[in-house]
Structure formats: C-alpha cells, structure tokens
Amino acid sequence: MRITSHESRVTPSTFSIAAADLDTGEFGVAVASKFLAVGAVVPWAQAGAGAIATQAWANLSYGPRGLALLAEGHPAEDVLHRLVESDGDREHRQVGVVDRRGQAAAWTGNQCFHWAGHRFGTGYTCQGNILASDAVVRAMAGDFEVSSGPLPERLVRALDAGQAQGGDSRGQQSAALYVAKEKGSYGGHLDRYVDLRVDDHSTPTVELHKLLELHRLYFGTTPTGALTRAAGNVAREIQQLLHGLGYYSGEISGMYDAATKDAFRRFCSIENFEERWREDDLVDRQIIAFMRKRLNNG
Numbered sequence: 001m002r003i004t005s006h007e008s009r010v011t012p013s014t015f016s017i018a019a020a021d022l023d024t025g026e027f028g029v030a031v032a033s034k035f036l037a038v039g040a041v042v043p044w045a046q047a048g049a050g051a052i053a054t055q056a057w058a059n060l061s062y063g064p065r066g067l068a069l070l071a072e073g074h075p076a077e078d079v080l081h082r083l084v085e086s087d088g089d090r091e092h093r094q095v096g097v098v099d100r101r102g103q104a105a106a107w108t109g110n111q112c113f114h115w116a117g118h119r120f121g122t123g124y125t126c127q128g129n130i131l132a133s134d135a136v137v138r139a140m141a142g143d144f145e146v147s148s149g150p151l152p153e154r155l156v157r158a159l160d161a162g163q164a165q166g167g168d169s170r171g172q173q174s175a176a177l178y179v180a181k182e183k184g185s186y187g188g189h190l191d192r193y194v195d196l197r198v199d200d201h202s203t204p205t206v207e208l209h210k211l212l213e214l215h216r217l218y219f220g221t222t223p224t225g226a227l228t229r230a231a232g233n234v235a236r237e238i239q240q241l242l243h244g245l246g247y248y249s250g251e252i253s254g255m256y257d258a259a260t261k262d263a264f265r266r267f268c269s270i271e272n273f274e275e276r277w278r279e280d281d282l283v284d285r286q287i288i289a290f291m292r293k294r295l296n297n298g
Helices: 062-071 076-085 135-146 151-164 204-219 232-244 258-270 285-296
Strands: 014-021 026-033 043-046 050-056 093-099 104-108 117-121 124-128 174-180 192-198 227-229 282-284
Touching (some): 014 043, 014 050, 014 093, 014 135, 014 151, 026 151, 026 192, 043 062, 043 174, 050 062, 050 124, 062 076, 062 093, 076 093, 076 104, 093 117, 093 124, 104 124, 117 135, 124 135, 124 151, 151 174, 151 204, 192 204, 227 285, 232 258, 232 285, 282 285
Parallel strands (some): 026 050
Antiparallel strands (some): 014 026, 014 124, 026 043, 026 174, 043 050, 050 093, 093 104, 117 124, 174 192, 227 282
16 A cells, blocks of 8 residues: 555654663653654654654654554564555655564665664664764664663763764754653653653754753652751741742741741742642752742842
8 A cells, every 4th residue: 555645745854762661661762853843753652562763754654553553562573564564655764663572673765865774772773864874873872772861861862972973964953752651741641751842943952951851850750869858947948938939928937837838839839840749848959949040040
C-alpha cells in the first residue's frame, strides 16, 4: 500500500534518540532539527509499551500504530517490520523503535538524504538524516552508553553530543523532549511525564536544557535531603520573604503558625509548586531559594 496522506509528506530532517530506562519504567525521545516545531512530528512514547521516533519523509502514522503494537507486546524488530513493510515510500522513511524490554531496531531508507543512518544498542536507538556526518549519530550513541542519571537528562545530553559534531547540516531551529512514565504527569492521571518543546530558536538544544531545569523545579519531587523544618530562623525567613512578596502581613515571629502556613500555601499554588507542597512542617529548600531570587529580582 502506498501512503499518500498529507502527514506522510512532512520532512523533518533531523537527529533523534529513542530510549528506555527499565529501572524507572520511562520511555522517551529527544530530537533536534532545522525544522519548525519538530516535536509535533517525531517523538512518540507510551508507558509500558516503548518509544518511537519517526522522521525523514516522516509517516506520522508510525507513531500511534507502532505504540499500539508495542503495547500488545510485539518486539521492536517486529514492529519496525510491520510499519515499513506495507509503506510504498519506505525508502524515504527513517524510524527508530525501542520496546518494553529495551530491545531496539531502526530503519533508514536508501533514498533519505545524505548523511543518513542509525546506530542502536541495548535500550536505545539513534538516527538522523541530512547530518553533518556519521559522527553525529556515533557521538549520540557513545554518550548515551556511558551516561548515567535520569533518562530525560541523558536524552538531552545525547542531543548535545550530536550537535557538537555538527548536528543537522542545515543548521538549528527546533528541539523537543518527550518522556512517558506510568502516572508521571502533573497530578498523576496520565503517563505524559516530560513534554517539552522549543519550536523556533537559534539554539534550541540550549533552550531545551533550560526548560528541563524549570520542569524539575516546578514538577520534580523533593528529595528527603532537600527538606528543612519550618521553625526558628527558617520560619522567620519564610515570613520575611512572604511579606516582601505580598503574601503575609502578620508578625515576623519565627513560628510556622496557621497564618504563615496559609500564606505559604497560597504562594506555592500561585507559583505552580503544588507538587512540592507539604502539609506537615517540612518545607522544600528549593522553594525558599526561588522566593529569595524572586524577591531580589523584584
């Protein structure tokens, strides 16, 4: 069957990485390109299923169709075969697949523009087309293989490695990061754990780092070591900061009383720190640091 839909004619020539962290149950894709809003096209991921990057003369149906097959338990190689087998334009396609077991597979059609190719290993696949050279994909794969830490940060660092080798030979315009995790979304109702896009920027991967840092600040969970008890000098500083920011007008007593706690709760709600708010008398040091910065910057 020859695919002739409008979606199949989108051409995000780009470099990407699709990967899994089986320890945390996270699946994600990071991508960068000289293409407007590449995050609307390339990255697809689903908790408990896997991740897919579809690019070159991109067939967007590879995303939902592939995830459905991965969710049924099909291995990456089988999913890849099913996607490209019936596609009459497969030689123009490029796609990377990672399944729920961390197995990876990739396809680069022989009519993708030079340089085009892929490299995959356990838990990841890197692919790209119209790249400066094959060094872009090799650098991404090498960086991911030796990196550690949370999957979102590892994915963005892999983009950095690719960009350092020249990235998309046409230049830079957009980048995106999409990571799925069971109940990973704001409020825990969806698997949309990290969904960040830089749609049009001269240095999109740099901006993507900034967005990920902000995402961690607002939506990250607070490590036990980052908590401090709201008492004495800590409570006094919270009151002073809240007063300076216009949330508290009571006595600067150093007591984390009901009025102080209510003012602090309102601040956290308005500034989108609901995920870090606690009902007990422990508070997140990062919120206090944010308050200091906000007050000092006016």
